[in-house]
Amino acid sequence: MSGQEKIHLEKIDEYRWRIPRTGKMRVDGIIYADERLLKDIHEDESPKQVANVAHLPGIQKYSLAMPDIHWGYGFPIGGVAAFDWREGVISPGGVGYDINCGTRLLGTNLSTQGLREKIRGLVNALYQNIPSGVGSKGALRLSTQELRQVLKQGSAWAVKNGYGWPEDVDFTEDRGCMEGADPGVISERALERGMPQLGTLGSGNHFLEVGFVEEIYDPEVASIFGLQKDQVTVLIHSGSRGLGYQVCDDFLKKMGERVRQLGLELPDRQLACDFIRSSTGQDYFSGMACAANYAWANRQMLMHWTREVFERFLQMGPKELGMRLVYDVCHNIAKREFHAVEGELREVCVHRKGATRAFPPGHPAVPEAYRSVGQPVLIPGDMGRYSFVLRGTEGAMQETFGSTCHGAGRVQSRTQAKKASKGRSLHRELEDRGIFVMAASRETLAEEAPEAYKDVSQVVEVVHRAGISRRVAKLRPWGVVKG
């Protein structure tokens, strides 16, 4: 974009940059980044978006951005903002279209040694058995009544219907079910879009990846998370599919009307919002919770089929395979949480748009098995390099409303990435690096080329050094299913 005003950033320290409050901003903005990442960040309009979010009523402390920040619509991707529950607003654009897009990590009892000869076949079997790609439809045919149960119960619905194990729920953020979900606020259109897509991976940046633990940074924490070097892992990245997109769209329209009624002055239409205590605000919260639950049921089903494929393809039993859910995090969500503001515990609505919850040791929302070390945080990178497992910290609680980064963040647009990969065989290039990819579409593969993304290790370095989460392990991709 040309002709955009450049936002002035003041250096606080090596990893923190302040956008001083000006005009109608209610609070300062803070971006977590180092000098290197800042160069890319300055290329787009995302700092302006951090400043825009600071205009919204009821915002607490700061408008924040994680080091994987990039230009979104309304809120930047990588944005975190908390609003007072009684006086503040909730904004569908602060969550995004793919409500509860998220990541889950499975451990296994397998080592890379045991899988070397079979990885190619295994990835192929996963690709054949797990619905993915543009417009993919699931094998499931649900009635509207059943779909409403999915929206109310999330992961628990999936487990009850045979998709997974009861203990999976214990290792899912919010136990795979957000409170306050009311299917009554979901439009017919959202139901219609969501109905055939439950149990599908989707396309774009969504993936299912077999990988392994390449490096352990913190042996004690890694062992509590059940991770060890050379262990085979599975990472699943998907969300609420068309149901979530439609919920967001429906409420952006409603809130656009409310913004006009209320006479709120917003710097961008996509920032449409309403007060949390208003009926539109409450309805959005209930609808968003439904979409979040849909996404958890979706990832639970994708994981269940992954386990089945491993069992069938490797002819091993579930006990022997030990495909335990390490954790499941969501990175597009608004949550009702308590955080310290001006020395008191305040009820706030934390928006995380392309940001991950990172709760510290001792927090009651962290599963008991991990409570002594903090919540696992899963940071997927691009398909050619690596992904990271981190843990939440007290630093995040104090500075970022218990939040950290969510991934690599794009540096190239999809068109640029496609141009850059013209005439190359990405399949071959990745295979030369020991990574087997099955993709529904060549175009998606090109758009998702590794170099289209920031180096996720730089992003992780910043959050680690800034102390808003700590590195635990590095995962290496091995076999990737792309939508």
Add this chain to the structure above:
Amino acid sequence: MKFSSLNWMKRYETFEHTADLGIRVFGRTYEEVFANAAYALFDFLTNLDNVRESLSYKIQVEAVDPEELLVRWLSELLFLSETRGYLFKDFSFSHLNQTSLQAEAHGETFDPSRHKLKAEVKAVTYHQVEVKEKDGRWEARVIFDI
């Protein structure tokens, strides 16, 4: 009013947007911009050379201003495409003003033996949406979340 035979002027171009896809749409008239924006959406979803005009579908949309009307119009088409499998390539309007439209979209239903879906559009965003007249021509911009 049909615009499919219109070749002398570029209908639209895409612009760079890191996470998503932006389109800048051109038209000699306000109607043409609305038709070309719809064309751009389906051109992105599939190869329109393989789409026949064997069905017509009537669409009505209302909004508070031209920008919202454009977003709602494209969102409506996206919804029909995703849930009913419609692929449209030509658009005509029996009514179109600042805040409402009645249109007929022409195309056919997705057939996996002849059509390929190139990409998924999650939504049509309101982010920096614009519809304006410039030197006697019309231009619009809109960003798709993909």
